[in-house]
Amino acid sequence: MNAQGSGQVKLENHLRQHLSLDDRRKMERSFEAISPFEFKNELIRLASEKSKQGAATLLNAGRGNPNWIAATPREMFFMLGNFALEESKRVWSAGHLAGKPSKQGIAERMHIFLNNHETDETSKWLRSFVEYGNSRGFPPDDWVFELVDGIIGDNYPEPDRMLTYTEKVVHDFLIREICQNQFPSSNFELFAVEGATAAMCYLFNTLLENHLLNRGDKIAIAVPIFPPYVEIPELHKYNFHVINLYASGIDNRGEHTWQYPKEELDKLKDPSVKALFLVNPSNPPSVAMSPQCIDEIAQIIHQHNRELIIISDDVYATFVDEYCSLLAKLPRNTIGVYSLSKYFGVTGWRLGVIAIHPDHVLNDKLGDLPDQIQEELANRYRSLTQHPEKLSVMERLVADSREVALNHTAGLSTPQQIQMAMFTWFALTEDGQRYKQQTRDICRHRMALLYEGLGLPQPNLAYCADYYTEFDLEVWAKHHYGDAFFEFLAAHYEPVDILFRLAEQSAIVLLNGGGFAGPKWSIRVSLANLNDEAYSDIGKYLHQALESYVSAWRGQESPNGLPSS
Numbered sequence: 001m002n003a004q005g006s007g008q009v010k011l012e013n014h015l016r017q018h019l020s021l022d023d024r025r026k027m028e029r030s031f032e033a034i035s036p037f038e039f040k041n042e043l044i045r046l047a048s049e050k051s052k053q054g055a056a057t058l059l060n061a062g063r064g065n066p067n068w069i070a071a072t073p074r075e076m077f078f079m080l081g082n083f084a085l086e087e088s089k090r091v092w093s094a095g096h097l098a099g100k101p102s103k104q105g106i107a108e109r110m111h112i113f114l115n116n117h118e119t120d121e122t123s124k125w126l127r128s129f130v131e132y133g134n135s136r137g138f139p140p141d142d143w144v145f146e147l148v149d150g151i152i153g154d155n156y157p158e159p160d161r162m163l164t165y166t167e168k169v170v171h172d173f174l175i176r177e178i179c180q181n182q183f184p185s186s187n188f189e190l191f192a193v194e195g196a197t198a199a200m201c202y203l204f205n206t207l208l209e210n211h212l213l214n215r216g217d218k219i220a221i222a223v224p225i226f227p228p229y230v231e232i233p234e235l236h237k238y239n240f241h242v243i244n245l246y247a248s249g250i251d252n253r254g255e256h257t258w259q260y261p262k263e264e265l266d267k268l269k270d271p272s273v274k275a276l277f278l279v280n281p282s283n284p285p286s287v288a289m290s291p292q293c294i295d296e297i298a299q300i301i302h303q304h305n306r307e308l309i310i311i312s313d314d315v316y317a318t319f320v321d322e323y324c325s326l327l328a329k330l331p332r333n334t335i336g337v338y339s340l341s342k343y344f345g346v347t348g349w350r351l352g353v354i355a356i357h358p359d360h361v362l363n364d365k366l367g368d369l370p371d372q373i374q375e376e377l378a379n380r381y382r383s384l385t386q387h388p389e390k391l392s393v394m395e396r397l398v399a400d401s402r403e404v405a406l407n408h409t410a411g412l413s414t415p416q417q418i419q420m421a422m423f424t425w426f427a428l429t430e431d432g433q434r435y436k437q438q439t440r441d442i443c444r445h446r447m448a449l450l451y452e453g454l455g456l457p458q459p460n461l462a463y464c465a466d467y468y469t470e471f472d473l474e475v476w477a478k479h480h481y482g483d484a485f486f487e488f489l490a491a492h493y494e495p496v497d498i499l500f501r502l503a504e505q506s507a508i509v510l511l512n513g514g515g516f517a518g519p520k521w522s523i524r525v526s527l528a529n530l531n532d533e534a535y536s537d538i539g540k541y542l543h544q545a546l547e548s549y550v551s552a553w554r555g556q557e558s559p560n561g562l563p564s565s
Contacts, residue, residue, distance in 0.1 A: 067529050
């Protein structure tokens with residue numbers, strides 16, 4: 001029998017609770033080393049078995065994909081698509097064949113099209129979108145043609161980094177929603193990419209290829225964090241020396257604040273630490289860095305580590321009141337990454353952006369590289385320009401995304417970029433601000449339902465997005481029953497045992513916080529992807545699972561959760 005088949009037999013036996021306590025713990029430990037997103041698949045299988053028995057409904061709160069979407073920008077997209085097809089057929093129509101749209105006079109034709117559909121509410125939104133560009137000084141025909149040609153998708157992206165006017169719209173969004181209207185000395189350069197995951201891959205690769213980070217370099221990672229940020233640096237290609245900055249702050253009741261104590265941030269004072277990677281607000285604690293932490297990092301950079309590179313993934317930013325990214329505070333050191341996936345419900349669209357200020361420390365570092373490396377990089381990029389040494393880090397990033405040789409085909413598909421522009425513009429409107437509040441209210445309401453079901457006070461965390469919650473069994477155990485109870489848990493169970501219990505007994509799937517480099521005994525609950533009532537049920541079943549440990553501790557049950565004989 002192959003290893004996978006053997007593992008399935010073990011899990012089936014585990015499901016029937018036929019394993020001895022030692023074998024059960026050994027089996028559970030084998031899952032602690034794999035990514036929580038792979039571990040999730042096994043939990044889903046177990047939960048599905050329970051659900052098939054008709055005893056429970058499978059509730060998978062393991063993924064962050066929201067169960068809402070931004071509808072209006074999508075309606076605008078499809079209406080624009082209809083106009084774009086009319087434009088194509090106006091140029092050339094021969095059965096199933098149509099021509100390429102024409103720019104001359106297209107703004108006026110768009111105006112006529114919208115007047116002909118003025119009773120349709122979507123036409124009013126599309127008109128407002130077009131007028132926004134006009135108010136920003138975009139030449140009307142150029143602006144409308146970018147929208148039409150972009151949604152048709154009949155040309156390679158030009159410019160390859162990002163469409164000209166689309167970049168300006170998305171930039172407006174980032175300044176307002178991510179940077180709290182704090183403007184640097186000049187605009188950021190944006191690179192439209194296939195979500196934050198692609199951004200991570202591109203950035204890691206370009207930093208390495210250009211010797212801005214070298215194999216074995218010391219980097220810092222703010223944890224807990226989305227697992228790939230931990231897993232990628234460990235790959236042989238990078239083999240970075242990783243220093244963790246732990247969000248180990250606690251309040252006067254011993255509860256997590258998920259902030260970074262000064263002694264953790266002080267690790268950045270070491271100039272041999274070349275880069276800091278963070279998700280802000282964090283995943284899974286879902287808490288943004290406090291202004292005090294950000295000011296501390298800024299002080300450390302100015303006084304101790306002026307060339308520190310920061311990569312800040314701000315995907316959950318819009319869920320926090322008055323959020324302000326490190327991108328605004330430290331534009332010379334920070335590379336911003338933003339994904340539209342969570343806020344707008346577009347994980348399938350793969351929409352993201354990388355933001356770099358032209359006056360970035362990386363551009364200075366490129367000029368300071370040794371002559372031998374400069375020559376090596378000149379050879380790498382010589383097919384792009386007569387002066388490859390003048391290429392900025394952003395230009396190299398775009399080229400590297402297509403292995404340089406395919407730079408002429410670089411860039412996010414143009415229909416994706418047009419949809420991105422519509423989403424980000426909509427977010428700037430009054431209705432978009434109401435939509436933002438709706439998304440926040442959804443998460444906060446579900447948080448309240450979860451903890452009501454748990455029978456515990458809801459966490460009252462400053463700077464919290466409430467997109468996830470990270471529940472720490474160790475803190476709960478010590479707070480409610482004392483150190484002796486937690487010592488019993490640690491002696492008889494693995495940290496992931498609670499996840500197996502929930503999957504087997506209640507058909508509930510959650511993720512292990514330890515897989516996010518968080519506290520070993522913590523679990524992550526996504527508050528975004530299930531209906532409201534599910535969180536009441538998850539809270540109740542989690543409460544029951546916790547009480548089964550208490551009963552075992554008190555001698556009413558054997559350690560494996562079965563009634564004692």
